[in-house]
Amino acid sequence: MLDRLQYIKQRFDEVSDLIxxxxxxxxxxxxxxxNKEYKDLKAIVEKRxxxxxxxxxxxxxxxxxxxxxxxxxxxxxxxxxxxxxxxxPQLEEEIKFMLIPKDPEDAKNVMMEIxxxxxxxxxxxxxxxxxRMYTKYCESKGWRTSIVDTxxxxxxxxxxxxxxxxxxxxxxxxxxxAGVHRVQRVPQTETQGRVHTSAATVMVLPEAEEFDVxxxxxxxxxxxxxxxxxxxxxxxxxxxxxxxxxIPTGLVAQCQDEKSQHKNxxxxxxxxxxxxxxxxxxxxxxxxxxxxxSQVSSGDRSAKIRTYNYAQGRVTDHRIGLTLYELQNIMNxxxxxxxxxxxLVNNTEKLAxxxx
Numbered sequence: 001m002l003d004r005l006q007y008i009k010q011r012f013d014e015v016s017d018l019i020x021x022x023x024x025x026x027x028x029x030x031x032x033x034x035n036k037e038y039k040d041l042k043a044i045v046e047k048r049x050x051x052x053x054x055x056x057x058x059x060x061x062x063x064x065x066x067x068x069x070x071x072x073x074x075x076x077x078x079x080x081x082x083x084x085x086x087x088x089p090q091l092e093e094e095i096k097f098m099l100i101p102k103d104p105e106d107a108k109n110v111m112m113e114i115x116x117x118x119x120x121x122x123x124x125x126x127x128x129x130x131x132r133m134y135t136k137y138c139e140s141k142g143w144r145t146s147i148v149d150t151x152x153x154x155x156x157x158x159x160x161x162x163x164x165x166x167x168x169x170x171x172x173x174x175x176x177x178a179g180v181h182r183v184q185r186v187p188q189t190e191t192q193g194r195v196h197t198s199a200a201t202v203m204v205l206p207e208a209e210e211f212d213v214x215x216x217x218x219x220x221x222x223x224x225x226x227x228x229x230x231x232x233x234x235x236x237x238x239x240x241x242x243x244x245x246x247i248p249t250g251l252v253a254q255c256q257d258e259k260s261q262h263k264n265x266x267x268x269x270x271x272x273x274x275x276x277x278x279x280x281x282x283x284x285x286x287x288x289x290x291x292x293x294s295q296v297s298s299g300d301r302s303a304k305i306r307t308y309n310y311a312q313g314r315v316t317d318h319r320i321g322l323t324l325y326e327l328q329n330i331m332n333x334x335x336x337x338x339x340x341x342x343x344l345v346n347n348t349e350k351l352a353x354x355x356x
Contacts, residue, residue: 001092004099005048012041036107044098051091057084097347105281106172108206111274113162116153117180119198122187124153126308127200129331130181131161134174136333143167147257148267155188162271164207171206176342178204179303185310195311199304207270208277215273221245222265227256244268251275306338320345 015038018024024031057080064070064077114130116123138145148162165174182199190196224239241256242264253271255264307316308327315330315338316323322341324330330338 001095001099005044005051005095008041008044009048012038012045015041040102044095047091047095047098051088051095054084054087054091057081058088096351100347100350103172105206106169106175108171108208109164109166110171110174110207111148111162111164111203111205111271112174112177113160113201113203113205114158115160115201115203116158117199117201119183119196121153121155121157122183122196123198123200124159125155125157125188126181126183126198127159127161128153128157129183130200130202131158131163133331133333133335134165134177135163137335138165138167138333140333140336141167141173143170148255148271149257164267164270166207171204173339174204175206176339176346177202177305179305182304182307183310184307203278205274205278206281208273213273213277213280215246215269215276219247220272221247224261225256240264242268244272246272246276249276249279251279317342 015034019031019034019038024034061077061081061084064073065081068074112134114127114134116127119126135145144166146164146166148164149160150158150162151160153159180199180201182197184195184197186193187196187198221244223243223245225241225243226239227241240259240261241254242261243252243254244265245252251272253268253275255267255271258264258267305317305319307318308331309316310327312325313327314323314325315327317338320341322338324337326334326337
């Protein structure tokens with residue numbers, strides 16, 4: 001571990017020198033990549049410094065105790081030794097987690113898709129609640145959200161909503177949200193006070209760059225149509241909405257959020273590219289899942305991952321058996337605690353498998 005930390009320190013020093021060079025600053029793509037590497041390495045280097053300080057404190061305390069000439073200094077050294085010995089294993093664990101190689105997809109922006117499942121109008125309302133939860137969470141992280149396409153429910157919420165999230169390490173944080181989310185509550189439409197169970201499916205697609213997925217536009221059918229709102233009423237009379245169909249795979253992406261046909265086409269193309277990329281990624285993840293027992297990061301959209309029970313005010317994540325009685329806070333976007341636990345379990349499994 002110390003050898004690895006020393007190499008990281010050397011690389012950090014190299015990157016620190018590089019990012020102030022004029023030729024690097026003028027090359028924006030390289031500058032952004034090096035800046036991100038600098039931030040990632042800086043966190044590990046700072047943890048390494050703390051580790052070295054604690055090891056130094058242990059050596060110093062042992063020397064004072066061995067000398068034994070000053071009783072007061074010996075007493076202080078014993079306290080310092082106890083604190084340092086308690087902190088050292090914690091630091092070692094923290095560093096091990098930090099040294100786990102990051103998935104290269106984790107830094108990507110995402111396309112999130114929320115679709116109402118079983119439960120009729122109540123499922124659409126729940127899909128709307130999840131959309132609100134995620135947008136509030138993204139806002140708390142300083143991430144930007146942008147709606148790509150919506151299909152509103154007849155009683156509120158969405159039959160389907162697609163939105164883009166841009167920021168730092170978005171996919172690495174939100175990928176654990178993929179799957180079936182279930183709600184148990186008395187619907188607004190229920191007159192007899194009975195609890196119903198409804199569901200919505202969440203998909204989290206890493207946003208693909210052009211160099212990730214090459215799309216031959218000869219393979220894409222482009223349809224233009226008028227944007228529509230609730231009830232199918234015409235929102236505008238120009239054909240600004242765009243639907244793209246990838247003929248070889250049958251994948252469809254559309255966007256009608258923008259007034260500009262050109263902007264809608266660009267957004268729809270981003271969605272299509274992400275869906276094609278996700279298909280390839282899903283194959284890889286399926287192969288990885290065969291080697292691993294974890295359901296945490298499989299992103300299986302058919303798997304029930306979480307239940308929101310309103311009567312008991314609880315949220316349960318079934319993959320790791322985590323139950324929190326903080327439903328209102330969670331529905332208001334406070335989901336970091338759940339994500340932290342999922343990441344911890346995922347990283348612990350990687351450590352156990354020796355993925356270093």
